[in-house]
Amino acid sequence: MVHWTAEEKATIASVWQKVDLENDGHNVLSRLFITYPWTKRYFSSFGNISNETAIAGNSKVHAHGKKILGALDNAAHHLDDIKNLLHDLSHTHASELHVDPENFKRLGEVFVIVLASKLGPAFTPSAHAAVQKFIAVVVDALGHGYH
Numbered sequence: 001m002v003h004w005t006a007e008e009k010a011t012i013a014s015v016w017q018k019v020d021l022e023n024d025g026h027n028v029l030s031r032l033f034i035t036y037p038w039t040k041r042y043f044s045s046f047g048n049i050s051n052e053t054a055i056a057g058n059s060k061v062h063a064h065g066k067k068i069l070g071a072l073d074n075a076a077h078h079l080d081d082i083k084n085l086l087h088d089l090s091h092t093h094a095s096e097l098h099v100d101p102e103n104f105k106r107l108g109e110v111f112v113i114v115l116a117s118k119l120g121p122a123f124t125p126s127a128h129a130a131v132q133k134f135i136a137v138v139v140d141a142l143g144h145g146y147h
């Protein structure tokens with residue numbers, strides 16, 4: 001089981017207060033699509049996501065970005081229970097959506113970059129370290145349904 005220090009918990013809580021599920025979620029999913037274009041293939045039901053302008057104006061990208069951050073929000077509020085919390089979601093991504101789990105790491109990386117560009121100097125090395133650990137735990141939990 002993952003151990004969280006009191007400092008890490010406090011750091012994640014304070015960073016998380018600054019997260020905007022809708023805007024940041026949209027930024028994360030847009031950047032995922034633009035930086036790693038092959039990730040778009042899973043979202044054929046979203047209509048036009050062929051370029052940056054189309055992605056920016058696509059309401060399904062907005063709604064889904066918020067949904068993803070909603071799951072991260074839940075995880076951030078239950079740090080000691082992330083594996084259980086993401087159990088079903090992991091199975092959905094593995095067995096129904098057939099998402100290559102490497103893409104979870106990419107989404108995590110993009111999330112860290114969105115936070116860093118939003119928070120600037122407030123995204124201190126210790127904030128970065130705590131968020132990176134959080135993402136690693138989430139990625140690991142989402143990978144459980146694959147084996």
Ligand code: HEM
Nearest residue numbers: 039042043045067068071072092097099103104107108138
């Ligand atoms: C931190 C990583 C991720 C989280 C927390 C997450 C979360 C979610 C959530 C909450 C849903 C909705 C499930 C439902 O309605 O039951 C979902 C659906 C989905 N996810 Fe993920 N996801 C992540 C990464 C990814 C990645 C990297 C991909 C593909 C590159 C992906 C592809 C999909 C697809 C295709 C759906 C269904 C979309 C639809 O048609 O509505 N997910 N995800």
